[in-house]
Amino acid sequence: MKKTKVYDVLVLGSGIAGLSFALKLAAKGCQVAILTKKDQAESNTNYAQGGIACVTSPEDDVRSHIEDTLVAGDGLCDETVVEQIVKEGPPRVRELIDFGLSFTADPEGQPSLGREGGHSQRRILHVKDITGRAIEQALLAQIEREAKVTVFEHTFAIDIITRNKLKGKPSHLDPASNQVVGCYALDVRSGEVNVFQAPVIMLATGGAGLVYQYTSNPDIATGDGVAMAWRVGVPVQNMEFVQFHPTTLYNDSDKRFLISEAVRGEGAILRNMAGEAFMEKYHPLKDLAPRDVVARAIDSEMKRTGSRHAWLDITHLSSESLEKRFPQIFAQCKQNDLDMGKDWIPVVPAAHYVCGGVATTLDAETVLPGLYACGEVACTGLHGANRLASNSLLEALVLADRGAKAVEKYLAKVPPMEEPIREWVDYGGHSEDERVVLLHNWEELRRTMWDYVGIVRSTRRLTRARTRIRNLAREIQEYYWNFSVDPTLLELRNLVVVADVIIECALQRKESRGLHYTIDHPRKEKIPENSEVVKT
Ligand code: FAD
Ligand code: SIN
Numbered sequence: 001m002k003k004t005k006v007y008d009v010l011v012l013g014s015g016i017a018g019l020s021f022a023l024k025l026a027a028k029g030c031q032v033a034i035l036t037k038k039d040q041a042e043s044n045t046n047y048a049q050g051g052i053a054c055v056t057s058p059e060d061d062v063r064s065h066i067e068d069t070l071v072a073g074d075g076l077c078d079e080t081v082v083e084q085i086v087k088e089g090p091p092r093v094r095e096l097i098d099f100g101l102s103f104t105a106d107p108e109g110q111p112s113l114g115r116e117g118g119h120s121q122r123r124i125l126h127v128k129d130i131t132g133r134a135i136e137q138a139l140l141a142q143i144e145r146e147a148k149v150t151v152f153e154h155t156f157a158i159d160i161i162t163r164n165k166l167k168g169k170p171s172h173l174d175p176a177s178n179q180v181v182g183c184y185a186l187d188v189r190s191g192e193v194n195v196f197q198a199p200v201i202m203l204a205t206g207g208a209g210l211v212y213q214y215t216s217n218p219d220i221a222t223g224d225g226v227a228m229a230w231r232v233g234v235p236v237q238n239m240e241f242v243q244f245h246p247t248t249l250y251n252d253s254d255k256r257f258l259i260s261e262a263v264r265g266e267g268a269i270l271r272n273m274a275g276e277a278f279m280e281k282y283h284p285l286k287d288l289a290p291r292d293v294v295a296r297a298i299d300s301e302m303k304r305t306g307s308r309h310a311w312l313d314i315t316h317l318s319s320e321s322l323e324k325r326f327p328q329i330f331a332q333c334k335q336n337d338l339d340m341g342k343d344w345i346p347v348v349p350a351a352h353y354v355c356g357g358v359a360t361t362l363d364a365e366t367v368l369p370g371l372y373a374c375g376e377v378a379c380t381g382l383h384g385a386n387r388l389a390s391n392s393l394l395e396a397l398v399l400a401d402r403g404a405k406a407v408e409k410y411l412a413k414v415p416p417m418e419e420p421i422r423e424w425v426d427y428g429g430h431s432e433d434e435r436v437v438l439l440h441n442w443e444e445l446r447r448t449m450w451d452y453v454g455i456v457r458s459t460r461r462l463t464r465a466r467t468r469i470r471n472l473a474r475e476i477q478e479y480y481w482n483f484s485v486d487p488t489l490l491e492l493r494n495l496v497v498v499a500d501v502i503i504e505c506a507l508q509r510k511e512s513r514g515l516h517y518t519i520d521h522p523r524k525e526k527i528p529e530n531s532e533v534v535k536t
Pocket of ligand 2: 353
């Protein structure tokens with residue numbers, strides 16, 4: 001039988017942001033439920049390769065990391081946010097080490113620091129090329145020991161439930177007049193939708209790479225948190241800044257395996273079809289220029305030479321040393337009949353990271369009382385128009401910590417909920433015919449975004465994409481009310497929202513800046529502004 005589950009705090013997502021936030025709150029005595037839509041380890045975090053950008057070496061300094069972040073962000077970062085996150089990084093990373101995470105060390109036992117695009121120093125802490133998996137495992141091991149945290153796997157959060165907190169009748173979508181009371185979540189295994197009740201929700205649902213046909217992201221990255229926040233009237237910002245990672249392995253799959261930027265950090269060179277090293281034509285930092293520049297350069301070389309990929313050449317290093325430094329990438333290349341030490345690797349850009357998201361303060365607060373967001377789902381102001389490599393794991397750790405402090409204060413003052421939450425109403429059954437249509441809709445959406453809202457944009461293409469996405473949205477809305485919900489439908493419902501807000505933000509920006517490049521407005525405006533979309 002269905003029963004409302006009651007907690008102090010609900011955490012949606014079990015990547016670095018959700019897990020580290022849950023641990024902090026449990027330490028403060030809160031009963032925490034983590035809802036995660038697949039296995040608990042399945043997350044973007046689990047696939048992170050390069051590492052965490054953090055100032056740990058005496059040769060490095062905080063100012064330099066701040067400067068590099070601001071340069072990559074192309075004038076749109078919030079400087080206060082950048083300063084704070086960079087400064088608070090080292091103690092947060094120390095906590096991971098205290099949890100038992102051991103970063104790769106040099107022969108003297110000092111952390112071996114990697115380099116990536118846009119960084120003027122070696123400052124990337126890593127665990128070979130499996131940093132994310134090591135972090136995920138270290139955090140999950142802590143969660144396992146924490147009696148106050150319950151993890152609900154295969155539990156898909158559908159929608160945030162809010163209540164008016166003021167007397168009278170404020171507008172339903174005025175988030176400041178409402179407060180969070182819980183969420184509906186689908187038990188994917190039983191098909192039941194349950195109510196989880198709590199005065200606080202932390203959105204830690206990660207990214208949205210699946211909105212594009214080609215992505216480095218795993219299948220969980222469908223922008224659910226952005227869509228949920230948007231549906232309750234919370235502003236979503238800077239969604240046009242989708243980071244295309246320059247180097248994913250080119251093959252005939254839509255899933256693109258990442259070839260870490262750390263490979264270029266060890267001296268790999270990008271070459272075009274004629275074998276020419278081309279990056280010096282595009283940026284003084286050549287192959288280690290910020291990602292937006294490198295992805296556009298590859299795109300331009302591919303178009304110029306009519307080729308399907310570029311080459312990445314790291315053959316100046318031996319196969320043995322490469323296998324030691326990059327065991328996962330080496331193995332993946334081998335599966336594709338490539339020996340990194342001898343063969344050039346065919347690479348293409350693919351959607352990798354969404355710099356925008358749910359607008360939050362530096363304490364992870366949104367405008368809706370009780371709703372918080374951290375990690376890739378959030379837009380704090382750190383990344384501006386282009387994220388500096390390996391800054392996202394860092395941001396998630398810092399925001400989880402600051403968010404936990406803010407939530408503790410909120411819980412001390414929020415009044416208890418009086419009326420019960422109504423149960424979910426199921427609108428119907430399933431039909432196999434409709435399922436096929438849904439899968440076609442998925443493909444159409446992802447292809448439209450790839451073809452019309454990619455690395456180089458134009459107003460005409462964006463407008464065309466908007467028309468198509470809005471038609472899809474109408475169709476999906478009809479299905480949604482006529483059929484029982486399941487993950488495919490719910491994710492598609494969220495992806496159309498994400499696609500729409502990306503296009504809306506892109507159309508708002510009448511300039512080219514960072515990751516957003518449009519041929520109709522190729523220059524930067526003098527005064528940088530955030531784009532913002534709010535449901536009306
Ligand atoms: P995630 O780790 O993605 O976790 C999201 C969680 O939310 C998942 O558990 C998911 O199942 C769950 N979820 C989503 N929707 C729902 C829902 N509706 N209901 C319930 N649960 C839900 N960044 C770096 O800083 N350094 C790197 O080296 C690096 N390498 C990367 C390599 C790859 C291949 C990729 C894809 C990304 C990389 N990034 C890197 C980016 C970084 O990994 C992510 O930005 C970061 O891990 C996001 O963490 P998160 O906790 O916000 O989200
Ligand atoms: C990579 O290893 O190239 C990914 C790093 C990142 O996305 O920050």
